[in-house]
Amino acid sequence: MAEKLHPVRGMKDLFNEDYTAHEYIISIAKSTSELYGFQGASVPILEHTGVFARTLGESSDVVSKEMYSFLDKSDDSLTMRPEFTAGIMRAFISGGMHHQLPMKLFSSGPLFRYDRPQAGRLRQFHQLNYEFLGADGVYSDAEMLMLAQHTFEALGIAGDLTLELNSLGCKESRVRYQTMLLEYFTEYENDLSEDSKRRLLKNPMRILDSKDENDKKIVATAPNIAASYSLDAHKYFDDLQNLLNIMNVYYKLNPQLVRGLDYYCHTAFEFTTDKLGAQSAIGGGGRYDGLSKIMGGPDMPAIGFALGIERIALMKHFTTTAKRPFVIVLIGDENLGHAALIAEELRAQNIPTTLEHKGKIARRMQNADKASARYVIFIGSDEVASEKYKVKDMDSGTESFMSSSEIIDLK
Numbered sequence: 170m171a172e173k174l175h176p177v178r179g180m181k182d183l184f185n186e187d188y189t190a191h192e193y194i195i196s197i198a199k200s201t202s203e204l205y206g207f208q209g210a211s212v213p214i215l216e217h218t219g220v221f222a223r224t225l226g227e228s229s230d231v232v233s234k235e236m237y238s239f240l241d242k243s244d245d246s247l248t249m250r251p252e253f254t255a256g257i258m259r260a261f262i263s264g265g266m267h268h269q270l271p272m273k274l275f276s277s278g279p280l281f282r283y284d285r286p287q288a289g290r291l292r293q294f295h296q297l298n299y300e301f302l303g304a305d306g307v308y309s310d311a312e313m314l315m316l317a318q319h320t321f322e323a324l325g326i327a328g329d330l331t332l333e334l335n336s337l338g339c340k341e342s343r344v345r346y347q348t349m350l351l352e353y354f355t356e357y358e359n360d361l362s363e364d365s366k367r368r369l370l371k372n373p374m375r376i377l378d379s380k381d382e383n384d385k386k387i388v389a390t391a392p393n394i395a396a397s398y399s400l401d402a403h404k405y406f407d408d409l410q411n412l413l414n415i416m417n418v419y420y421k422l423n424p425q426l427v428r429g430l431d432y433y434c435h436t437a438f439e440f441t442t443d444k445l446g447a448q449s450a451i452g453g454g455g456r457y458d459g460l461s462k463i464m465g466g467p468d469m470p471a472i473g474f475a476l477g478i479e480r481i482a483l484m485k486h487f488t489t490t491a492k493r494p495f496v497i498v499l500i501g502d503e504n505l506g507h508a509a510l511i512a513e514e515l516r517a518q519n520i521p522t523t524l525e526h527k528g529k530i531a532r533r534m535q536n537a538d539k540a541s542a543r544y545v546i547f548i549g550s551d552e553v554a555s556e557k558y559k560v561k562d563m564d565s566g567t568e569s570f571m572s573s574s575e576i577i578d579l580k
């Protein structure tokens with residue numbers, strides 16, 4: 170049994186500073202998203218496998234290799250979510266929320282991908298996820314990118330991130346581009362990696378995403394996506410860039426950035442850093458106007474992005490200053506009930522309070538030190554009789570006698 174007592178490969182326990190950093194990142198992200206009108210939403214970790222298989226596309230790496238799928242006791246094929254968007258869209262459609270549009274939804278939580286674990290790549294990881302459903306017009310794209318920038322500034326990591334930006338054009342542009350790529354890559358078919366040979370048949374745009382070194386050389390001289398844009402697609406992208414320029418959102422154009430999913434159109438983006446070695450992407454997203462319809466919902470424009478919490482946590486040492494507690498040290502072993510009542514009185518006033526009642530007095534004081542107590546309150550029989558408690562200010566070292574209401578006023 171003992172050898173089984175370790176976490177599953179690629180899955181991590183979160184304690185102490187790691188846990189606090191995660192919670193801090195989530196709380197900053199959530200409060201920043203509220204400035205842009207986002208509301209929290211939570212969807213199940215498990216979905217019917219089809220929710221992901223159909224929407225992400227059978228040829229995507231996530232679906233073909235990385236999903237945690239299994240049959241449950243009723244022989245239904247279920248999958249642990251590898252991303253948020255498909256589940257949120259499923260919830261939107263099955264919940265009949267059309268009349269609530271537009272909706273701006275913030276979520277965070279664990280995701281699962283059976284990938285090869287390494288620094289910054291886990292099998293269970295966490296994301297901050299933003300979906301703007303009913304997001305019509307170029308201001309919604311700009312607003313999402315401003316929200317991301319605002320969040321990075323609030324977290325103190327904006328200086329280490331680059332926004333890479335591209336447009337995939339409209340549906341017609343994409344079809345034209347797929348044809349151009351098919352022609353181009355077919356010439357090099359024999360030199361492509363096995364994965365890319367498969368992609369050539371199913372979705373040649375995915376070859377642009379290939380991590381294979383030889384594929385990358387072939388990709389370097391592939392046709393530029395801008396050549397396939399319609400007039401409207403050109404204008405949409407120009408308008409977006411103009412807005413970003415006015416808003417001082419810095420970006421780098423990357424014509425090879427394709428989020429290979431079939432339902433993406435127009436804006437696609439990624440946030441990258443050179444601080445994390447191979448795992449340079451902190452997050453990304455794009456416009457997915459086609460997804461709702463593919464899933465059986467209304468025709469609906471939408472845009473979203475996701476940021477990886479583990480990778481953000483690796484970028485900087487997030488120190489959070491927890492409120493220092495008041496620590497009650499019980500003198501002797503009587504009066505536990507009285508001390509417990511005082512502890513509850515303080516907690517009722519939002520004062521973090523612990524009660525040290527085990528071991529010798531020296532041990533109780535050591536624990537108060539370990540907890541970085543702001544004040545230590547000593548409670549023995551004399552204090553209980555007089556209802557005046559000895560209070561030690563742990564910063565100045567001064568001691569005085571106070572009633573419980575005077576102690577509350579110290580907060």
Ligand code: AMP
Binds near residue numbers: 282
């Ligand atoms: P994606 O949904 O693939 O666009 O990923 C968005 C972000 O989630 C990435 O940029 C990473 O920050 C994070 N991410 C994706 N996969 C993993 C993983 N296996 N382990 C840790 N973080 C991940």
